[in-house]
Amino acid sequence: MRISKTTLTIITAIFIPTLLLGSEKLGQGIDVAYAFSKIPNTIWRPMESFGFIMATLTINKLYLGVYSCSFLLTTSISYFFKQAIYKQYFLYLFYIIGISFSWPLFLAATNGLRQGVSIALTILIIAIFKNKGYSSRSFLYLLLIAPFLALSHKYGQLSFLFLFLNFSCSKKFNSGFFTVLIPSLTVPILIYFLGDQITNYKSGNPGIEAQTFLIPILIFYNFLFIFYFRKIDFHQRLSFALSNSFIILAIFSFQGSVLSERFLWFPVINLFLTLPEFYKISNPKWLFSILTIITVFIYMCMSLYFVGFKYYE
16 A cells, blocks of 8 residues: 555654654643543543543543643644645645744643643634635534534634634635624623633733733734735635734733633644745745744744743753
8 A cells, every 4th residue: 555645654654753742742731630540431520521521531541631732732733735736845844843842832732731622623624714714524524523623712702703703704705804893892781791711811921021022023923914815715714814813812811811822822833834825825934834833933943932841850
C-alpha cells in the first residue's frame, strides 16, 4: 500500500508534536501536575464533562491526558491545512510543528487541557467548512461536534455561542465587515447579562504582558486581513467573527481577569491559521516566508516566558 506525500506529511505533523508534548519532556503544566494527572478519569463538572474526560484520561495507571489533547489539537490544525499541504509539503510541515510549540498552542496542549480541547474542536469545525465547503455534510458534522464543544470548557461554550450567533450572517454576507459588526453588537449584550460569570473571575496573574501588546497587534492584523481580502470565504468569516468576539471579551476584562489573557488564545491561533493566505498576494514570496518564520519564532520565544514563570515548574 502506497502512502501519499500529503498523508505522510499530515501524519508526521501530527505525531511529532504529540509525542514530544505528551512525553512532558518539554515541561509539565501546573494544572496537569497537581490536578489532571492526580485524579484519573474524573468528571468534576458535568457541564464540562468531555473536557475533563480528555484531560484526566488514564488507562492502566498510565496518564494520557496530555497525549490526547495535543493529538486532538495537532490533528485539527493539520486537517485545516490539508489542501495547502498538498502543494507545499515541507513548508507546512515545519509551519505546523513550529506553531504547535508556540504560545498559546503549547499551553493548550500541556497545561490548559480542557481549553485546548475546546479550541481543537473549534478549529475542526472551521476546517470542515474550509475543506468541504458549505454543504449538508458539513452541517451534519457541525451538529455532531457541537455537543462535544459545548461540554468541553467554558471557552468551548463561548465558542459554541459565537458560532451560533454568527452562522447565519456569515452565510448571507461575504464581506469581512460583518465579522466586526456582529461581534461588536452581540458581545456587549452578552457581557451585560453574563458579565459576572465571564469577566469577574480572579486567579493569579492576569497576564499584563500578553494583553498589553497582543490586543493592538491582533486588532491591527484582523483589520489588515479584512482590508486585503474584502470578500472572504465562509470558514474565514466564521474564524474572524470568533476572533473578534474573543478580542472584545479580552478588552472588556482587560487587567480585571486572568481570563483576559485566555480569551486571546483563539485570536492568536486564528492569526496562525490565516497568515499563510498572504502568501498568495505577497511579492517577493521569499520575503513573506521569512516574515512568517520570524512571527512564529516570536511566539515561540513568548512560550519561554510562560513556561519559565507562569504555568510550569
